[in-house]
Amino acid sequence: MKLSLRHNAEIDRMKSEIAYQYGVEDFEDIDRGKVSSRSNGDIARTLVELAERKLPSKNMKL
Secondary structure, three states: OOOOHHHHHHHHHHHHHHHHHOOOOOOOOOOHHHOOHHHHHHHHHHHHHHHHHHOOOOOOOO
């Protein structure tokens, strides 16, 4: 699925905010290889949890 520039910018902003919460202050400019596996996992988990909350429940009838 191709996202618009606005959506990509919003996702990048969210990643930066979440990374900051986990102590990664310069997420935009940092070499991602220098971010610990734990921090990367925490950031990814938080993004997935946010996405899951936005999606309708599997049990919910449309």
